[in-house]
Amino acid sequence: MTLTRTALALLASLTVATAQADAPKADVPGSADHPVLKRFTGSLLVGYAQQEWEQRSFPDASGVSKTEDKFNRPVNVEGKVTRLYYLAPLGKSPLEVFRNYQQALTAAGFKPTWGCESEAQGCTKAYFAIDGYERGKGMRWAEGDLPAADSAHRGSTWALPMALSYDQARMTVGTLTSGGRTLNLLLFTSMAENEHTNRAATYIEIVEPKAMPTGQVTVDAKAIGQGLQAEGKVALYGLLFDTGKTDIKPESGKQLDQMAAVLKAQPALKVLIVGHTDNVGSIDANLALSQGRAQSVVAALAQRGIAANRLQARGVANFAPVAANGSEDGRAKNRRVEMVLQ
Incomplete structure (x- = not known):
């Protein structure tokens, strides 16, 4: 057809x-x-x-x-x-x-x-x-x-x-x-x-541009001890705070437990808990913020059985950056708490 x-x-x-x-x-x-x-x-x-x-x-x-x-x-x-x-x-x-x-x-x-x-x-x-x-x-x-x-x-x-x-x-x-x-x-x-x-x-x-989410990795007691022995300090990004606040967040519990573990394993160890901020805000405000956060960590460690005379809280604001504050990622790295040997 x-x-x-x-x-x-x-x-x-x-x-x-x-x-x-x-x-x-x-x-x-x-x-x-x-x-x-x-x-x-x-x-x-x-x-x-x-x-x-x-x-x-x-x-x-x-x-x-x-x-x-x-x-x-x-x-x-x-x-x-x-x-x-x-x-x-x-x-x-x-x-x-x-x-x-x-x-x-x-x-x-x-x-x-x-x-x-x-x-x-x-x-x-x-x-x-x-x-x-x-x-x-x-x-x-x-x-x-x-x-x-x-x-x-x-x-x-x-x-x-x-x-x-x-x-x-x-x-x-x-x-x-x-x-x-x-x-x-x-x-x-x-x-x-x-x-x-x-x-x-x-x-x-x-x-x-966005800062990498931090606080997702807990530094265990062994690594904390090695860091203190090798460099005399260790930065702990697993300690979390809301912006502009000094109250430590519940998600910080695992990191606090590991900090307490290393201190209990070495009873003679005394440390400074040092709070750091980025450069956002005034120096005075950042000094108060970093000091308040360090004190919150000391209080949380005391609740875990660490004697108060083994701990000192110090806030140094943005005086000791570990990265440039020109990017969000750099500022996130600078917002930290460190354990430092006394």
Whole structure:
């Protein structure tokens, strides 16, 4: 039986519709745009991950290597990491998507460090330097694949996860100040997998400065004893306080138990309990705060059976930093209590 031209056209349209049904139809459950950068209109957020504290590698102003597919001088940045992968509406070009992001970022005060818009400028090398396999680890993905949109490849589909390419690739990297914080941002736009999908894909990575959560590791009695013997002091980050408060938090119990254990094992040992702060606030306020925290630790050790004449509390505010106070992570390291041999 010979099919009419109208029937063939109808059959073709039904086949394309079936292929299109395989494409994602909704965002990844539980995902959301980052507050500082909204999506290109009509896009779906089909890949998403967020880590409260991690390290990521960004290119510096020298961009990519001239001889290898990697960043020339990668810069490691640490903090809260958000990774997002968007699919633009069918038919939107990578250039249109990239220019819209570029315009929005510029209006928000984005300061580019490096970027590319062609192979000659390093975009192909940037694609390989991003390393989709590594960047995609731990991301959650929407249901669906990337079907071909052209009739010549009807029925073909490609896997969705990190389906970037160097076809029409563009990239920008830099910093954006928001809410008093400087965020590091990487944005890469290209065809999604290849030209046959007729979709643009955008991968965005945003790192917000954030102090590493501390107090998650308890220094045991053996390590405390070794530290005191080797250096005459040991820093204890398992002693926790609310901001601006001197009352020791219940989560500090395990660390206090280990401190008491080493003192009970060495009855002749006498120590100073020294409180330290970061440089936020006045010197007088920080002296009072550090002294109050040291006294709280002494009181908690006394409750565990350590004689008061073996303990002295001292607060030294921010006079003895162990890191620069210019970053949140540095300030977190400076907020500590130390046991020091008398």
